[in-house]
Amino acid sequence: MEDQSKNAGDDVFDDLPYLIRLLDDEDPAVRPIVKERISELKGDISHDLAALGININTEGKKRLSRLLQPGRRETLRNEWLVPTGGSEALGDDWESFENFLRQICDFMHDGVTLRPSLSDSLDMLAEEIEQDLVDPSANDLRRWLFKSGRYKGDTKQADALKNYDLCQVIDSRTGNPTSLACLFMLLGRRLGCQVDGCNYPGHFLARIDIGGTTHLIDCFHGGRKFDADALLRLHPEISERARCAVTDGGDLGFILLRYVTEMQHSLSAVNRDKDAALFKELATTLKE
DSSP states (O other), X not given: OOXXXXXXXXXXHHHHHHHHHGGGOOOTTTHHHHHXXXXXXXSOOHHHHHHHTOOOOHHHHHHHHHHHHHHHHHHHHHHOOOOTTTHHHHTTXXXXXXXXXXXXXXXXSOSSXXXXXXXXXXXXXXXXXXXXXXXXXXXXXXXXXXXXXXXXXXXXXXXXXXXXXXXXXXXXXXXXXXXXXXXXXXXXXXXXXXXXXXXXXXXXXXXXXXXXEEEEEEGGGTTEEXXXXXXXXXXXTSOHHHHHHHHSOOOHHHHHHHHHHHHHHHHHHTTOHHHHHXXXXXXXXXXX
C-alpha cells in the first residue's frame, strides 16, 4: 500500500538532483516546469543539497536562490504569528522577539548554502565573549562589541538588506544602527545583563545602565555613550517624539515594527516589490 504520509515536498526532494541538472537547460519548455517544481519547496533546500552531496557553481546558486524566493516569502508569511493586540501584546517576550528576527534571517538567507540558525549564531558569539569576560556588565559588553572595533557600522551602505540579516551581521561584523543594537540586546539577554532599545527618530540606539545612570549607546558609531538625562537637559530643543524615545522603555513590539518597516523601505529601494509588499503586510499585523 502506498505511504499516504508522502507529500509533494517529498517528491521534489527525490527529483532534486534532476532539477538541479535542468537549471542550465536552454529548452524554453523545460524552464517553467523546473520553476514550478522548485516553487513547491519552502524556500530553503540547503540541508537537502548537503545530504545529497550536490555541488553547484556560484551562478547556479544565484539562479536557484531566485527560484526559491517565492517559497521563502510563503514560509515567512505562514510562520509570522503575531499575538492578538499586535506589537503591544509582545510585551517583554524575548523568546518571541528573537524568533521573529530568526524568521527574518531565514527569509534573507539564500536557501542554498548551509549556515547556523540565528539562535546558534548568538550562542556561539556569547561563548566567544565569555572566554574574555566573566559575568559581564552591559558596559563591559558594549566595550567588547563596539569600543574594541569588533563590530562596526556599515557607513557606506547602512540601509543595505544584508545589514538586516542578523546572521550575516554576526559573520561580517558590520551592520546598521538597528541590527547592531538588536544584536547588543540579544547578547545582553544571553549574558545576564540588561540592554534595552531606544526608538530614537532617525537613528536607533540602545539603552543601558552605567553606575546607576541611564546611558544611550550608539552601536553604529563605536558604541559611543550619552548620559540620557544630560542629553535632555543640554538639548531642550529636541522634538517631543525624540524626548519620549529617550525616556520611555524600549518596547520589543515597537522595536520589531521599526525593524520590519525599515526592511520594507530597503526592499522597495532595490525594486524587490513583492518582498516589500510582504513586509508591509507584516508591519500591518504589528499595528493591529
